[in-house]
Amino acid sequence: MDFQLADRLYLRVFEEDNMMLSGELTENIVITGKEGLEELHRTSFYGRPKGDSLELSLTESAYLIYMKKITVKCAGEELDFEQFFIRASNIVKNFELFYIVYKDLRGRGYYVQPSDIGFRVYPRGGHPGKTPAQYLVFVTSERIPLLVSTLNKHLDNSDNKKKRLILAIVDEESDITHYEVKKLIPSGSSVLKPKTLHSVVTLLEDRCMVWEPDESNMLHKEGFFGKPMDEGHLQLSLVESCYLLNNGIMEIEKRNHEKLGFAEFSDIATRIESDFMIKYKVYEKLRKSGLVPKTGFKFGTHFRVYRSFDSISHSDYLVHAISHDHIFSLQQVSRAVRLANSVKKEMIYAVVSDRIDFIVLGRVRL
Amino acid sequence: MDFQLADRLYLRVFEEDNMMLSGELTENIVITGKEGLEELHRTSFYGRPKGDSLELSLTESAYLIYMKKITVKCAGEELDFEQFFIRASNIVKNFELFYIVYKDLRGRGYYVQPSDIGFRVYPRGGHPGKTPAQYLVFVTSERIPLLVSTLNKHLDNSDNKKKRLILAIVDEESDITHYEVKKLIPSGSSVLKPKTLHSVVTLLEDRCMVWEPDESNMLHKEGFFGKPMDEGHLQLSLVESCYLLNNGIMEIEKRNHEKLGFAEFSDIATRIESDFMIKYKVYEKLRKSGLVPKTGFKFGTHFRVYRSFDSISHSDYLVHAISHDHIFSLQQVSRAVRLANSVKKEMIYAVVSDRIDFIVLGRVRL
Structure with a gap:
């Protein structure tokens, strides 16, 4: 206009x-x-x-x-x-x-x-x-980096005042995009009860392999863990493996048959993905809230998240784990939100400090 | 499957x-x-x-x-x-x-x-x-950073061998996404002839303002530059301003009426956006190829690009300027390509060295 x-x-x-x-x-x-x-x-x-x-x-x-x-x-x-x-x-x-x-x-x-x-x-x-x-409108430019702590402060402030928080981002051509920012407590209906494995799982380069066919099927069918590589062999991601290890459901060994504890495993995983620990904390929190997180790679985020695994055909959220001292690039936020909305999902940032806050960002037309 | x-x-x-x-x-x-x-x-x-x-x-x-x-x-x-x-x-x-x-x-x-x-x-x-x-398939994981120089080497190699280059990216759940990588010489049909301005343009914080109504209209209508702030005032982005300055179409002064040359202006712009110069070089190259680049903020890229400004309703490309020593995060590439395709555009990386190479990345189903 x-x-x-x-x-x-x-x-x-x-x-x-x-x-x-x-x-x-x-x-x-x-x-x-x-x-x-x-x-x-x-x-x-x-x-x-x-x-x-x-x-x-x-x-x-x-x-x-x-x-x-x-x-x-x-x-x-x-x-x-x-x-x-x-x-x-x-x-x-x-x-x-x-x-x-x-x-x-x-x-x-x-x-x-x-x-x-x-x-x-x-x-x-x-x-x-x-x-x-009705609204508190926070005005900023696409070029100004946004601290998570700043966003949190504005969120608390607008919550106290019972207003909806709107981010008005002006781009270099003076076009305005409005985002509504909200807190969310995600929850789902998946109660997970995988049995303890008898076979041992091997850590390969950056994923684990379950070799035993029945246990592969059980993990995949009863918890939507991993991805079958073929009939009988299941590949687990690092977060999935770490979660199952930490919950006593399976044991992991290296290719030389050396057993790995939680601390050793998460050390190795952190060497592979530097943000492994915050990602793991969010994974665990989501699983414990009855949700099923799977990789969000195709969407450029850490996780796509299903509210239950009966409705496994469509995931509801895209979740990206960030630390509490993260600085948003608004260009990246814009891309993430637009992508999430184009596939009918909500874009959620999971902010990890001593607790985990879930912040939803969605485009709105005022 | x-x-x-x-x-x-x-x-x-x-x-x-x-x-x-x-x-x-x-x-x-x-x-x-x-x-x-x-x-x-x-x-x-x-x-x-x-x-x-x-x-x-x-x-x-x-x-x-x-x-x-x-x-x-x-x-x-x-x-x-x-x-x-x-x-x-x-x-x-x-x-x-x-x-x-x-x-x-x-x-x-x-x-x-x-x-x-x-x-x-x-x-x-x-x-x-x-x-x-028919294809050379380069196998990698979502977690392995990809150097632009590596991609270029594979591109040259597959060009020499007359094969199509495919990037097969395996995600943490062992799902595979295939991308075809191609070089492109973008060109359009916009011949630009804006007249030299008589009025002086002011650099505000991070954009410029044309104050004179007729010249505002002329720039916008005859070159699709800037965005009208209202009837008579046109806002120009930093790259647009720098281009018009460098091509002798207008003069820019600071709020204290001090005139700015190309070197001073680009210094200021670089302080505002650290990647201003590579972005500017790509902007200039696109304009000189008969294309109309506008901001791609809403898509999370530097530019959206129109092949002509008769068909200004739909842009054809999303272009992101990167330097020749850039390292791709495949998660970000995945997000960018998916977003571009969801809005029916091609995702192009413009690699800036002593020349500019345009690399298209598109998802394919083998």
Whole structure:
């Protein structure tokens, strides 16, 4: 959408009315007189009343200058849109991002108020004074790395305030993509009861092999573990093997018949995959929650996850294990979420600290 | 597919015939007598004749033991499948990967011969001695990082041999995904003639702004540059701005009205995006080839690319710029290719050295 038709119509009406209010820029705020309260706040919910005057943020002011609703002076001199915009972008880091997101939301009929992280957005039909805000919108650019801890802080904050958290990511061409961020407690219905194996499993290069046909079949059929290499031989992945070892279901030996304990096995696995331990913790947590995780390689994530293994034909989630000090590249997040949604799955990041938090990211259209 | 029905039937026939050949394992090869030539090579194209005997690779031998077509002895002692497999995997690194890929190809009716990087595969209906091999199959695991230089070497090699290069990636659950790798010279039909701007463009935080309405429209309409922020103001991305600057179409200044040359601008851009220069080189190359590159953020790549800007509704390629010393994570490649294909685009890596090579990766079903 290049620009809003509504803008153009609105502009024309205002030009005819020719009722421009004036405001004064001081530091990072524009203050209008009493008329502002009436014209801008009571009817359209711009700004915050302060006694007899109205305070407008720089974003609101730039938008209102563009809409020809106000003129702004600074030290007696009137600033045009270009001058005001450049000045504002010198004051507020990434001002243009806030402006783009604000203009888009207002242009689509939402009432918007500023917040620490971007904006508070009111539900359709609602407005300040009538309804609480519905969304907290965190504004960022595709290029700004996002710390998991930052995202968690915003999540806690929006949970406390009973708002939905939206990530508004502005790309290099100023297009906006909105993601909703939620916590989730995944759970499924798979109760797993594999019998203890009598045969010994061999660790090959980076996977294990069950050689005994009946036990191969049992593990695969009763727990959806591994993949049959052929009739009678089952290959297990490293996480699967480690889980079965740790739960006393089987023993693992090296090709030289040396037995491996949990610590030795996970050491070897970590040498093969540096993030093995966080991946393993998430695998274990998912299995213990009644879910069936299998490799998500084809989708570029650690796991695809089934809620039960009766419905094994379609997996519900894509889960990627990350550590609590992970830094998101928003380009990668964008790719992961888009891919998950294109195959009708939810994209979940499992954040591993002393506990595991599951964070769902999904595209939304506001 | 858990195992091949064909295997089972075949096995039964052989058990009835009970005509097992015997071979001898020496170093990394199994040698059978004259009967092998007749039974295994002339009818089914296993192994390589060597005088009166037949040489079988370890992969072929493991498969033939599993199929109950041969027994293998080593120093007088017969090895069963498990013993042979473990021994082979001690000799050949990642033996299990080769075995999985080989078994899959043979199981689906292809004739296969070993090669340096994996296998040579004959076209359906063809076989050694009748037709040349059609594919070179490079076998690897999702966990093994892949150097761009390795991929290029295999590409050159398969080009010289007039074969199609296939990447067979085995995931942690032993599922195989095949990708075809090709070089491409992208070209389009967009001849670009934007006029030189009279107004000056401002570099804001990480994008540029054209303030003059007519010139904003001209740039957008006549070259599909930038994105209108509203009626009259055009935002340009860093690569677009750098390209227009470098081609003398416009001048850029900072917010303090200081003019920026190409070197200064690209320095600033590199501070914002560390891979700016390789991205810029690819952008320029694509534009000069008559293509229109726009940001690929929503797809998790650097660019989406249009072959002409008459057909601007659907982009044809997703292009990601990488340096010649890049190391692919196959998990990321898998995600990128799957996403590109799900939106009916080709995934292209643009490898930047002193020249730019475009490599297409696409999933194929052999």
